[in-house]
Amino acid sequence: MPTTAPVRPRPVHTAADLLAAYLPGSYYFSSPRGVLLADGVHARVGGTAGARGRGAAAALAAATRDGVEEPVAVGAIGFWPDAEATLFLPSVVRRAAPLTGRKPAPAGLAPRWSITHRPAPRMYADSVRRALDIIHAGGLDKVVLARCLELTADAPVRVPQLLTRLVRNDPAAYAFALDVSAPGDAAPRTLLGASPELLVARRGDTVVANPLAGSVPRAADDADNQSRIRDLRRSPKDRAEHAHVAAQVAAVLRRHCVALDVPEPTVVGTPTMWHLSTRITGRLADPGHPDSSALALAEALHPTPAVCGVPEQPARTTIADLEPEDRGYYSGLVGWVDAHGDGEWVVTIRSAEVYGRTVRAFAGAGIVAGSDPAAELAETSAKFRTLLGALGVDGGLSEPGSESRAGAPETGTAGHGEVIA
Numbered sequence: 001m002p003t004t005a006p007v008r009p010r011p012v013h014t015a016a017d018l019l020a021a022y023l024p025g026s027y028y029f030s031s032p033r034g035v036l037l038a039d040g041v042h043a044r045v046g047g048t049a050g051a052r053g054r055g056a057a058a059a060l061a062a063a064t065r066d067g068v069e070e071p072v073a074v075g076a077i078g079f080w081p082d083a084e085a086t087l088f089l090p091s092v093v094r095r096a097a098p099l100t101g102r103k104p105a106p107a108g109l110a111p112r113w114s115i116t117h118r119p120a121p122r123m124y125a126d127s128v129r130r131a132l133d134i135i136h137a138g139g140l141d142k143v144v145l146a147r148c149l150e151l152t153a154d155a156p157v158r159v160p161q162l163l164t165r166l167v168r169n170d171p172a173a174y175a176f177a178l179d180v181s182a183p184g185d186a187a188p189r190t191l192l193g194a195s196p197e198l199l200v201a202r203r204g205d206t207v208v209a210n211p212l213a214g215s216v217p218r219a220a221d222d223a224d225n226q227s228r229i230r231d232l233r234r235s236p237k238d239r240a241e242h243a244h245v246a247a248q249v250a251a252v253l254r255r256h257c258v259a260l261d262v263p264e265p266t267v268v269g270t271p272t273m274w275h276l277s278t279r280i281t282g283r284l285a286d287p288g289h290p291d292s293s294a295l296a297l298a299e300a301l302h303p304t305p306a307v308c309g310v311p312e313q314p315a316r317t318t319i320a321d322l323e324p325e326d327r328g329y330y331s332g333l334v335g336w337v338d339a340h341g342d343g344e345w346v347v348t349i350r351s352a353e354v355y356g357r358t359v360r361a362f363a364g365a366g367i368v369a370g371s372d373p374a375a376e377l378a379e380t381s382a383k384f385r386t387l388l389g390a391l392g393v394d395g396g397l398s399e400p401g402s403e404s405r406a407g408a409p410e411t412g413t414a415g416h417g418e419v420i421a
């Protein structure tokens, strides 16, 4: 009698299983396409900015030759060209269909936080004024200015619980968590977040990018939200801010596509914000070309004017001059790519780095002619609510700018659900 090899059925995971299985050190990524949980390191991907797509393709081809089934490269790349990057082929990859159904988020994390604003809110508003002066002088049309909150808990931050709260608070977000520890770190360092912004996704010959820019905070009641959405749609300042991003993303993708659809912007919502959004879809001219992989396209798009500005070089200079904190991984890209070139890369926003008891979160806002410094400060405060809500600091940020000592970072403490700044 002929014998057959025993069949080992592949384990079937649910999205909830994978979220529950996440541990610091794992790589987690969830999107409307599904959930990916990866562990261990099969191979690291090196390379400089702009060459990582090709580096990942070479490593994925080598893994395929070595018999690795369906290898993927995962990771995150920082904002600046010489910034830190973590890119590797994991040893074990588990996937699941997207998370369905709403489940309440588990309880909050630590009871008390002390919060330091970098820079102080009033200094951020001053930086917006200085950016507006540069714009009015000519040579700069748009720049995205970010600020940082450093939160220190009275106990080590429980990263799996924080990730679960981010995912449960906004199951539609692109949620991610990965270890980005640097040499010399005394504890694991984790980058995590719940981004609303798809930089680029690729499946076969189809690419999708979904730039967001031009925003207003979500209000508590429906009528207020309806009027905010209406105003956002009509706002010339927000439409200009958005048009810069959609135009740049379309121009880059057009170089790789035989057909590209760039519709009129719509408004999309997150639990904390409303954003102008353009969902761009294209058909790749040569999906097999190394520059057409999801990661190569993401590198070609980065940094979009949703996180940098127009023209790019003066915007970079303005960011370097006006932002006191190094962005690190914030406003870079995070995602995955496989051996076929398919993958998903999102913009690293609504994100933070967790290190021991400390959480460093960033939020930025696009500045164009017509921007109002107080409104940009309020917009960044609203964007912080994604992280603050997951941390249990549900009261959001009050803006103590006018009372602050100019130049000094402002510090306060927060109990559960309140912030005293």
Ligand SMILES: C=C(O[C@H]1C=CC=C(C(=O)O)[C@@H]1O)C(=O)O
Pocket: 144, 146, 197, 212, 213, 214, 215, 275, 305, 306, 307, 349, 350, 362, 363, 364, 365, 366, 383
């Ligand atoms: C830079 C951020 O958001 C970008 C994405 C959506 C809307 C944006 C805006 O309206 O300024 C930003 O360009 C951030 O959340 O830190």
